[in-house]
Amino acid sequence: MVNAQKHSETAQKILEAAHKVFVKKGMYGARMQEIADEAGINKALLHYYFRSKALLFDAIFQKIFSQFLPGILQILEGEQNFEEKIKVFVGHYLDQFVNNKYLPVFIVNEIHQNPQRLYEMGQALRGLPSSRFITQLKEGIEAGKYLPVTPEHFMMNMISLTIFPVLASPVLTEIFSMDSQTTRQFFEDRKKIVPEMILNSISTKKIKGHEAD
Amino acid sequence: MVNAQKHSETAQKILEAAHKVFVKKGMYGARMQEIADEAGINKALLHYYFRSKALLFDAIFQKIFSQFLPGILQILEGEQNFEEKIKVFVGHYLDQFVNNKYLPVFIVNEIHQNPQRLYEMGQALRGLPSSRFITQLKEGIEAGKYLPVTPEHFMMNMISLTIFPVLASPVLTEIFSMDSQTTRQFFEDRKKIVPEMILNSISTKKIKGHEAD
DNA sequence: ATTTAATTTAACCATTTAGTTAATTATAAA
DNA sequence: TTTATAATTAACTAAATGGTTAAATTAAAT
CATH class of the missing domain: 1.10.357 (Tetracycline Repressor; domain 2)
Structure with missing residues (x-):
């Protein structure tokens, strides 16, 4: 990993946004696009860092x-x-x-x-x-x-x-x-x-x- | 309405199935197809009797x-x-x-x-x-x-x-x-x-x- | 019996949304 | 400065799902 700092920074932004959206709307009510918007990043990054909605949700839940x-x-x-x-x-x-x-x-x-x-x-x-x-x-x-x-x-x-x-x-x-x-x-x-x-x-x-x- | 009995019978089956599925899975987790299956009818009937998912949900909620x-x-x-x-x-x-x-x-x-x-x-x-x-x-x-x-x-x-x-x-x-x-x-x-x-x-x-x- | 209207269905359409990709930009290494 | 790699994006694809429709069936009215 060339830039661990930037990596974890973005991942962190995603986790915070996902936490907010998932906790408020639940697994099914939440939208990946809304999480991306909340984090201020492109939606593809959610999958780049966490692969799928289910895995991102698991991360939050854990x-x-x-x-x-x-x-x-x-x-x-x-x-x-x-x-x-x-x-x-x-x-x-x-x-x-x-x-x-x-x-x-x-x-x-x-x-x-x-x-x-x-x-x-x-x-x-x-x-x-x-x-x-x-x-x-x-x-x-x-x-x-x-x-x-x-x-x-x-x-x-x-x-x-x-x-x-x-x-x-x-x-x-x-x-x-x-x-x-x-x-x-x-x-x-x-x-x-x-x-x-x-x-x-x-x-x-x-x-x-x-x-x- | 030609056959009020049949009408309300089917509507009733739908309401019961929708109640079960919505209460268990919530508005967003529930699937119209699952409600139709639970009621043992064609999915189109859900819209025939209740127009939309939101209205069917409202009926259950009320x-x-x-x-x-x-x-x-x-x-x-x-x-x-x-x-x-x-x-x-x-x-x-x-x-x-x-x-x-x-x-x-x-x-x-x-x-x-x-x-x-x-x-x-x-x-x-x-x-x-x-x-x-x-x-x-x-x-x-x-x-x-x-x-x-x-x-x-x-x-x-x-x-x-x-x-x-x-x-x-x-x-x-x-x-x-x-x-x-x-x-x-x-x-x-x-x-x-x-x-x-x-x-x-x-x-x-x-x-x-x-x-x- | 025949006609008409309501009910039901299978197949389809449209939209939403998760997920992908190929190109671009930023960053670090050589 | 050049090269390689990681990070990011816009545009796209695929799947899921709500909703529609046209045809078929059933039931009621004449």
Whole structure:
């Protein structure tokens, strides 16, 4: 390769443009020409660097998931205590998704269209049940600090309360006639509300009310 | 129209096939030929009865939403007491979505691709903040029975805990290596767990632990 | 029975879009 | 400065796919 710099520069521009278009429109809604325009280059370069639409999409998909999954596990395996991890997890993913509104729909959609991909990255996923986070939950239950909830429901509750509101935010803002500032505050508030609700749902003793109003 | 029966029979077959294919693959992923095959008819009939792909899609979209939204409001406006409504709502939509796994992704996706549709059916949506259900919540708060939560967060929590797990079930079953019977039981359990968690999050006094194990 | 109109189909057309190619330009090596 | 290679482009091709049409079939009306 004569000019690795230029090569990777163009490839990078393509990846950024493809990321934007694929995440917004999905595999079938996206157009190669639109990606080329977004990158400000000739369409032939997409094939020069990535051969086909399917391979370009794969590259984007891999990139997104290779950042996403380790990010989750890193938080859940960390040294913090259990309740701190909940706050970090919720805050982190609220920030991440509110700033990339299209991402959760993309992820949900792609898994839905192509569930067999989950097999491929199976190992990264299956580390979760034996993660430190789940161990901490179980220890808390043993100690009588938490109710005997199952990890499956507990994780699902936490993730649902964090991610779904981002998916549903167009509907939410329409229903409650919320402006963008109100919407931003809504998600900011959830960083506090969700961890409290999660903890409250597993604690053996009642925790304070969580909205002052 | 000479034979209304035959007409509507074929149109019906088309609608059913289109529903199936569009909900599974989305507007862009769906193919007219696939819909025709699914209906067991010639592709030209799709255009004979519905003119274009876009119009056929509109018909499906309208049908789905015209069933969906009134169903929500009917529950929320009913005569039952507040806590009963929560149980009915959660149970109803868990059943509905577990039996139509593709539906929530379709809805989320379509709103995401085409948010301006929300304007069109705006009135049906905006009835929610003034629904009897929300009034009941506010009365409970006034009476000191419930914590002063906002309707926005309360509704979002309830809907998130109900719908998101259906979206995420492929990931869930992979992570926790769940077989189909276990998965079915998981969603059955949520009919009890979710209402308890919701109530627990707003009650001024602690409610019993909700998983016996 | 015959005629008329609606329905259905196979074959075709038009458009869109992914993908290719041959020529051009920029870059690095000799 | 010349040569070789990589990068880029405009123009093109091939395939997929939405949509049309003209002929055939079925059903209804007379």
